[in-house]
Amino acid sequence: MKHAIRLLLTATTSLLLWFSTPAGADELAPLSLEEAKTQGAILIDTRPSHFYQGWPMAGEQQGGHVAGAVSLSADWKYDDEQWPQALSAKGLDARKPVALYGEEKGLAEVARLLRMRGFHQLYELKGWQQAERVHLARWQQLVYPQWLADLQAGKPVAAAPKGDWKLFEVDWGAPKAFLLSHIPGAGYIDTNSLEQEPLWNKVSDADLEALLLKNGIRHDTSVILYGRNSMAAARAAHLLMYAGVADVRLLDGGIDAWFAAHLSTEAGLPRKYEAVASFGAKIPVHPEYLTSTDQAKALLKQADGALVSIRTWDEFTGETSGYSYIDAKGDIPGAKWGHGGVDANSMSDFHNPDGTMKPQGEILAMWDQWNIAPTQQAAFYCGTGWRASEAFFYAWLMDWQRISVYDGGWYEWSSDPANPIVTGDRKPSAE
Structure with missing residues (x-):
């Protein structure tokens, strides 16, 4: 009897440890891409989303994700109520085999989270670095914090602007939050200079051109925008594209992504860029x-x-x-x-x-x-x-x-x- 109880306690302890101990990547059985296809396995990219979208990792010649893979980054935090919807949106089914790939730490974390939700047929996808990749068509226009920080530092970056580039935070009204903390070197665009009452439609083309010239923006200037709210930056991005700025980029995730990356900020007034005399094209280029x-x-x-x-x-x-x-x-x-x-x-x-x-x-x-x-x-x-x-x-x-x-x-x-x-x-x- 005592022996049976001891065995039961041992089994229970092992089961609890199995559920609670993070699984390292080396604990997952390897699976090749060909085997994954044969078994109908679901492929999961566990890396930050910018690599999934198209940005190459250090040392890579290509970015993007393995064709057919879904994105489930180890950086994301879902609460218990969000998990069912997230799994459904990504077509994840605990009854099917799942092959994960990415860097070891992130891979292990996603494996742990999936095991907590009943996924036990978990594998590590081998050879994914050499597999065919797919990506967002214009991934270069959706930048990420470390890329921007490296660009500011003068380091070589993928998809670098071809010429002059400028950075702006976009928000409504006076730059109150901006004065306390913003990305170093950023200018500021108040959406009130892009829209007009009573209906908050865009300002006249003449006023839009005046704003661009005042901020040193020509049609061939690369403009990187971010916001406290991504919608404000997108509003500016659309109107700059309408005007004819050929290279408009958004910081994916806005300033919150910059904060999350623990990159430096500064306080104080916005940067004042030198004005330009001509936009270099008749506005609007894209009516x-x-x-x-x-x-x-x-x-x-x-x-x-x-x-x-x-x-x-x-x-x-x-x-x-x-x-x-x-x-x-x-x-x-x-x-x-x-x-x-x-x-x-x-x-x-x-x-x-x-x-x-x-x-x-x-x-x-x-x-x-x-x-x-x-x-x-x-x-x-x-x-x-x-x-x-x-x-x-x-x-x-x-x-x-x-x-x-x-x-x-x-x-x-x-x-x-x-x-x-x-x-x-x-x-x-x-x-």
């Missing part, structure tokens, strides 16, 4: 990036058109307007729901837990539910343009060819009583 209300109405009648609402579901169905200064509730009849976030100040449906851009496949799957496709002529809108600009930028990173922002959005549409409004739950139309 097609902006859609008016009349064009939005025409798009609704276009066979391959998609007017895409980047708003919360409650805004889309008319439960709330989303804004304290917009009274009307509802949305535009015939518009497609392109998702948004938890409220009008969020784009969480498009973000990983650390605020970086979700993998292309997850965004496309989300849009596919509402028949929003890369081949369509798509105009994104929200309340006043910020969220729509971020969706536009992500679609542009994916190389969508016919995209724009409906600048007026819900605010302008709903301000005209003659424009129809729809409320209530809706489903995608069959196409």
Whole structure:
């Protein structure tokens, strides 16, 4: 009897240790890519998302991820309520074998987290460095903190700007938070200089050009933008691209990503760049990036058109307007729901837990539910343009060819009583 109890205690202790002890990469059985394909294994990239998106690791000639792999970075933190949705979005099934790859520490951490959630057929993918990689079409335009820090330090970096480059933080109003802490050497763009009342549409082309010249921005200047909120930086990015700046980049995850990387900051006033006399091109170089209300109405009648609402579901169905200064509730009849976030100040449906851009496949799957496709002529809108600009930028990173922002959005549409409004739950139309 005592012997049986001792065996039971030993077995129980071993089981508890198995669940609680982090598994090293060397504890996972190796699996080649060919074996993984044969067994129908799910491939997981455990590295930071910028490597998955396309940036090469040190010593690599190519970046990106193994074809078919999903991204589940060891850096991300999900709570218990978020895990089921995260696993579902990535097509992860505990009944199937899973092959992980990446650096040893991250690989071991993701293996540990998956074991806690019932995944026991875990392997380490061997030879992944030599495997064919795929990447975001314009991965170079979505930069990460260490790349920016190295660029500032004058170190060699992948996809370096070809000429003059400038860094700006973008936010609404006076730079209060900026004065306390910002990325060293950054200038500052107040979104009030990009938009005008009463509807917060873009300023005139002449005023936009004046802003660019004042900040030393020409059409051939590389401009790197970041924000306390990614939407503000995306709003500026879209209007710079509309004007004709050829190389516009966003810091993925914004200043929070910089903080998380434990990189240095500074306090004080924004950097003042030397003004330039000429933009070097007639603004706008890309008028097609902006859609008016009349064009939005025409798009609704276009066979391959998609007017895409980047708003919360409650805004889309008319439960709330989303804004304290917009009274009307509802949305535009015939518009497609392109998702948004938890409220009008969020784009969480498009973000990983650390605020970086979700993998292309997850965004496309989300849009596919509402028949929003890369081949369509798509105009994104929200309340006043910020969220729509971020969706536009992500679609542009994916190389969508016919995209724009409906600048007026819900605010302008709903301000005209003659424009129809729809409320209530809706489903995608069959196409």
